[in-house]
Amino acid sequence: MEILSARRRKAFAVGGLMLAVAICTMVLSLNTGTIWLSPITIVQTLFGFGDADAAMVLFDYRLPRILVCALAGIGLAVSGSILQGISRNSLADPGILGLHAGASCGLIVFITFFRSLEDPLALFIPLFTFAGGTIAALLIFLLAYNRQTGLQPVRMILVGIAVTAGFSAISLFFSLRLDEDTYSFTSRWLVGSVWGRDWENVYALFPWVTIFTCYSLWRARILDAFSLGDERAIGIGVALQRERLWLLLSAVALSSASVAMVGGVGFIGLVAPHLAKRLVGSTAKYQIPVAALIGLIILAAADMIGRTLFLPNSIPAGVIVAAVGAPYFLFLLVKAKS
């Protein structure tokens, strides 16, 4: 009991700290843009005392974008936590496993056949990314599933790499036929650039992220049971394969919804759960919320850096995340005992 409560205290302390950092990042991000607003103006405007222009800058341009970043960061991080839990593989990540490639392929197919990113047709984009992500997940599941042994973690990754290559080839095939302007949008989106920056995007993403994050927290004990190994998990009475399928599906839902808004940002799903594990241990009910906050911080910070540091051009957030996340992944790979 002593140990448990100490861990809990630590988790709350870390969680509080991360929350503070997350809020700081978002406030800092609110402060960056072409128009300079003093912190005082921002606070005034946030409480409804600013002038109309400042309000427009904050509420119409900056805040929705930051919130989309925040939600997508959470979505990707939680998706990664779930995937790592169910595959018992510390290297699992929605990007590496090919879910992003599937979702991206969905978007490219959409753009190729329906051309337009505006107009009423645009409302089908999330449908296509979700379909792509689901197909990728199904492929992984079918190919890595074995009647006797169930889902094999290592094979999930190998299959994921192949699925990624396959979907990327299809995406490439279609994207070469796009005209230059559409292509330049698509290429940014593919590496992860926050294009959803309206309130509508926030409203659209919010329920996905909250519901599936809550679902994963509700299933936290089952995720913990997975880490014991399949036999012992069955021993405890977990309906192993069924739980795994539903958790996998919610991971797909989280990542596809996020990818629909911010593009193929990789590595957050890997890095965030890992850092969380280092900070608060591997108990899912502590790890997931902390991972979510870390994911939020990473994506919000990467987006802020990408659009300010390289003016007048902006670098997609995904490139920044990859530049930091990939070395960390390799570091883990070297350290992993396997």
Add this chain to the structure above:
Amino acid sequence: MRKFKPTVLTIITALLFSLLAGCSSSTKTPTTAQATGGAHTEKAEKIASLSIHLTNDLLALGITPVGSVIGGKAKDFLAHVADRLHNTKKLGVAADPDMEALLALKPDMILVDEEFAGQDLDKYNKIAPTHMFSLDEGTWRDHLRALGQMLNREQQAESFIQEYEAQAERVKSLIKEKTGATTAMAIRVSAKELRVQGMKRPLGPLLFEDLELQPANGVEKIQKAYEVISQEVLADYDPDLIFVIVNVEEDAKKVFEQLQVNPLWLGLRAVKENHVYVINEQPWLDYSALGSKMALDEAEKLFAK
């Protein structure tokens, strides 16, 4: 595994629809600002343009916008008009304009291209009255006339168009005199591919309507901006006159140099008769009033010698 847990599926389906609904609401009410065009005449002094082509239509009317988007490739205003835009604020690239910079300008009027900005129309309208143009509808003459009407410069628009038509006649006869050509095609050489420019904007209308050249055999089938072709079928087009646009990239130039010593290229009728004309990406591919006029200026020099 055997049977789907209905709750999760229901949730996903419901959410999918909410996501769809969320995305749709952003596009539901594009207030057609075009109708309100007449209301803001003459007062509009500070105009911001979110299309490089509309910017050049404005310049043709003698109006310098206070802000304009820049070319995506050049990361700057298009080279042929850059000297006229010294005091114009850069508003980012057309596909991703800088809303805050636009707001900071406090323009009286905003011009947008439906292709890029259709979705954000109500955002623009919050900043200033916004006029949306679809560059795929009508020719630049229609856009110029519409702008002229909006800004009380109908006279300038008409005289610009008249001058252009006169110049087009001159160029037409110059081409006839110098080359005797009736059929023509334009190709664009980049590092990895060869494109034949089609009948649609940017180059089709200029060559095949304004200059009344006949599209080379097969070009009339390309009812879009361009088509990528294999070098093998280059000989099938075999026109009297070839315009070559070489991309600014260095390796594209190398490819063109290699093409020029290729026997296949040397076998083309236009090449043998020395009727190949290298033209610049800009202004030739800038489908706007000013761009087309400057292309004619260049053509006048090309065919004058």
Add this chain to the structure above:
Amino acid sequence: MEANTLNGKATSLTGSKMWQFVIVGLIATLGLIISIFLAIAYGAKEMSLQTVWLSIVDYQPDKTLHQIIHEIRLPRVIAAAVVGAAFAVAGALMQGVTRNPLADAGVLGINAGAAFMLALSFAFFPNLPYFIVILLSFVGAVGSTISIYLLGSASANGLTPVRLTIAGAVVAALLSSLSAGIAIYFDLAQDLAFWYAGGAAGIHWSHLKWLVSIILTTIIAVMGISRSVSLLSMDEEVAINLGVKTKRVQLLAMAAVVVLAGVSVSVAGSIGFVGLIIPHIARKLVGTDYRFIIPLSAILGAELLVLADWAARTINPPQELALGVTVALLGVPFFLYLARKERGR
């Protein structure tokens, strides 16, 4: 693999194996010749077989159709053949020395390293002469190979196939993300995509000089270490006992891989999966001896790419598909099949 028969298998050429190789090799060569002829004969421009034949035996430089064959199709088909051979041999070597059935220059991120350097050179030094660009992409290939190799082996358990594959995939993801960043910043995106997609279209006789001589020399040189590679591919300890200097063989083999893959990527773009599929087929046909596998892989690899390139330009003429895409669409199912089979190990 049967370690007990290993010694006999690898050190002496048993007669039946030899015959098997000769027969398979002859059939494969015949197949290659047929596919080269097909690829030369059919393209965006239709022409009669007689014209094709005449243009080869009796070339008349003033005929357009003859020019098409000489200036466009021949260089292109030769390039496809040589590049295919290079990728296949590179794959065979990698699979041999790392004992990793999933090794391939594309999967392992070597191509991504070459492409990354291409992106850098496009962005910062667009005027470089052709052979320096080749050299640079080659440096990129070396860099990513070394880092993947180090990362894959820098752990307590050493170089496991899976670890190497994962390290390669991540390095590839990182490098292509950075390439994309550079391409977007400098607005080279679609130019670079064409490199990624791969294709033998823009190749001229002047490039071929370099390409053919480098690749053929390397492949012939590699034959010198093929016996050691086959020993190494079965069991490292047995190989050491038989007097194979494993470190040196590994180093030489990886150097050859880098030369083959680096040069090919710089010319034809990143074409994955050739190096994965072909050595497996070769192994199915002639067993585990790399003295047979390497030449057969070269022939089969050449054949595959010649056919893929032919398909790429005849499926939807006069437009052309990307060669890398055509091959990847073939390669992915195969990779999945291998990944599924791997679980038995």
